[in-house]
Amino acid sequence: KAGVTQTPRYLIKTRGQQVTLSCSPISGHRSVSWYQQTPGQGLQFLFEYFSETQRNKGNFPGRFSGRQFSNSRSEMNVSTLELGDSALYLCASRTGVVTDTQYFGPGTRLTVL
Amino acid sequence: AQSVSQHNHHVILSEAASLELGCNYSYGGTVNLFWYVQYPGQHLQLLLKYFSGDPLVKGIKGFEAEFIKSKFSFNLRKPSVQWSDTAEYFCAVNSPSSYKLIFGSGTRLLVRP
Numbered sequence: 001k002a003g004v005t006q007t008p009r010y011l012i013k014t015r016g017q018q019v020t021l022s023c024s025p026i027s028g029h030r031s032v033s034w035y036q037q038t039p040g041q042g043l044q045f046l047f048e049y050f051s052e053t054q055r056n057k058g059n060f061p062g063r064f065s066g067r068q069f070s071n072s073r074s075e076m077n078v079s080t081l082e083l084g085d086s087a088l089y090l091c092a093s094r095t096g097v098v099t100d101t102q103y104f105g106p107g108t109r110l111t112v113l
Numbered sequence: 114a115q116s117v118s119q120h121n122h123h124v125i126l127s128e129a130a131s132l133e134l135g136c137n138y139s140y141g142g143t144v145n146l147f148w149y150v151q152y153p154g155q156h157l158q159l160l161l162k163y164f165s166g167d168p169l170v171k172g173i174k175g176f177e178a179e180f181i182k183s184k185f186s187f188n189l190r191k192p193s194v195q196w197s198d199t200a201e202y203f204c205a206v207n208s209p210s211s212y213k214l215i216f217g218s219g220t221r222l223l224v225r226p
Contacts, residue, residue, distance in 0.1 A: 003156070033212065043203065043216035056212045090157065099145070099164055102214065104157040 002026065004093050004105035012111045018079040021108045025072050025093030031055075032074040033102060034066060037088040046089075049074055050096050078110075086112045115140045117204050119217035126194050127225050134189040134220050136178075136204030146187040147205040147214065148178055157203070163187065174198070196226045 005024045013019050025032050033056075034046040045058040049068035068074045072093075078085055088109050092102040118137045126132060138144060148160040161172025168180040178189045187204060204217040 031212070033214075035214075035216075042218045043205075043214075045213040045215070048212045050212075058213060092157075099209075101159050101162065103159075104149075106156050 004091055004103055006091050006105040006108050008108060009106065010109045012113060013081050014113050015081055015083060017081050018077065019081060019110060021076045021089055023074045023091030023105060026103055028095065029093035030072050030096040031094045032068055032072065033092045034076050035090040035092065037090055046076065081112045083112050086110060115206060115208065115215045117206050117215050117217035119204055119220050121220045122218065123221050125223045125225065128196055129193050132191040132194045134202055136187045136189065136217060137185050138187065138206045139185065140206065140208060143209055144206050145209060146180060148172065148189050149203045149205060150200045151203065152200045194224045196224050198222060199224045
């Protein structure tokens with residue numbers, strides 16, 4: 001079974017731009033979560049989607065948004081990029097039950113110049 | 114608010130040495146506990162998880178962890194490490210009613226051959 005895939009793997013943007021990251025979950029998984037990983041703040045939860053609905057949201061500004069499509073694929077958007085948004089953005093999927101294991105993708109490395 | 118503390122940020126061991134990585138969490142209710150590992154250049158992978166039952170949990174690659182409720186701890190252990198265990202280890206927690214994982218800051222383990 002294919003794992004979680006994320007595209008693109010690397011991205012370079014400049015301040016003020018916006019960016020969209022994509023995540024394809026494992027087949028059959030209906031829940032997708034997004035995390036930001038930085039050296040200073042570690043791994044922080046952004047949001048989680050299940051059946052196209054946001055179920056949980058972390059403490060990030062409104063510039064960070066997401067959505068999920070009917071095929072469970074998810075996108076994350078960051079508008080008005082700031083230097084501090086440079087990070088590895090990880091996507092994780094699971095079937096949807098809270099006791100299920102989350103499987104992580106390889107991440108998208110975003111660099112904001 | 115939930116939080117997770119990993120007190121050892123960097124650990125250096127020789128092969129065959131025993132390993133114990135500390136993890137403490139703060140949350141008053143029932144929790145699910147996890148250890149994830151990130152090998153150099155690879156995805157986050159689940160090592161083991163605890164939801165209920167036997168507080169001594171065995172995971173992959175010879176790792177185990179013990180949940181001590183009275184101490185709010187979930188320490189990771191391995192009797193004899195190998196060079197291939199060099200990685201960053203993350204402790205994480207969520208409550209059964211929440212879908213977001215709260216991660217510790219991680220412990221970088223270097224195993225010298």
